[in-house]
Amino acid sequence: MSNVQSAAKPTLAYASLALGVLGLIAGFLVPLLAWVLGAAGLVTGFLAFRQPDMAKLGRIGMIVGFVAILVGVYHFTSLIA
Incomplete structure (x- = not known):
């Protein structure tokens, strides 16, 4: 396994966390973005x-x-209702 392949592994996990947290924040502003x-x-x-x-x-x-998806759905339904 090369260094490039081993360096990409933690990047996916941290990107997943970052995207989820950004989705949570966006869930209160723009549900579609969440x-x-x-x-x-x-x-x-x-x-x-x-x-x-x-x-x-x-x-x-x-x-x-x-x-984050659930927060987006909740906020979207509360805006519609």
């Missing part, structure tokens, strides 16, 4: 989860991405 960022957090979290050494961070990223 859905997009939450879905991106889910996908990158799943990709990081497949790597054995980054499984825990990947799982946390998937959870935060899912919560």
